[in-house]
Amino acid sequence: MQHARDRIREITARRRLPLHPQVIVEDLNLFLRGWMAYFRYGHSARRFSKIGRFxxxxxxxxxxxxxxxxxxxxxxxxxxxxxxxxxxxxxYGIVVAPRAGRPWRERPNAAGERRR
Structure with a gap:
């Protein structure tokens, strides 16, 4: 989560003041979409609300x-x-709840072999 806050600070930095706010919001949306797509599985609603507010x-x-x-x-x-x-x-509304009692994947590895 610290990396996300640092990246948001970098996108909204003082050196970018000459840019229009729409450009800043577009860059911020690009980062937030990728970050939220990666972390949307599990119990991350509280983290998302903190990052959204920040x-x-x-x-x-x-x-x-x-x-x-x-x-x-x-x-x-x-x-x-x-x-x-x-x-x-x-x-808000992006989090996908984990499936109760079932693993994330049917097979533990992509090809189904055991760990070495």
């Missing part, structure tokens, strides 16, 4: 720095002014 905070902070306004302005632009939160994806 991404929203960083985008709001990015917007406020870009316009040299308060952080409340960034939240207002993200949540109120934009009908779809500038296109930022939501991590």
């Amino acid at each position: 991404a929203q905070e960083r985008v709001a902070h990015f917007i406020s720095r870009k316009h040299r306004r308060s952080r409340n302005f960034g939240w207002w632009v993200l949540m109120v002014s934009s009908p779809n939160r500038l296109g930022l994806i939501s991590p």
Whole structure:
């Protein structure tokens, strides 16, 4: 999870302030889609909500720095002014619950042989 936060910080870094917020959100969505697709199996809903909230905070902070306004302005632009939160994806509803009492795969290895 620390890697995801570091990557989000890197995407919303100060050196990227000249870019339009839509470009930042597109890059962030690209990373979040891949990260959530990898970790969607299991009990990861709480982690997804933390990462989703962190991404929203960083985008709001990015917007406020870009316009040299308060952080409340960034939240207002993200949540109120934009009908779809500038296109930022939501991590809710992506988690796939593990199957109770059944292994993840029918065979332990791809070819079915035992471990060496």
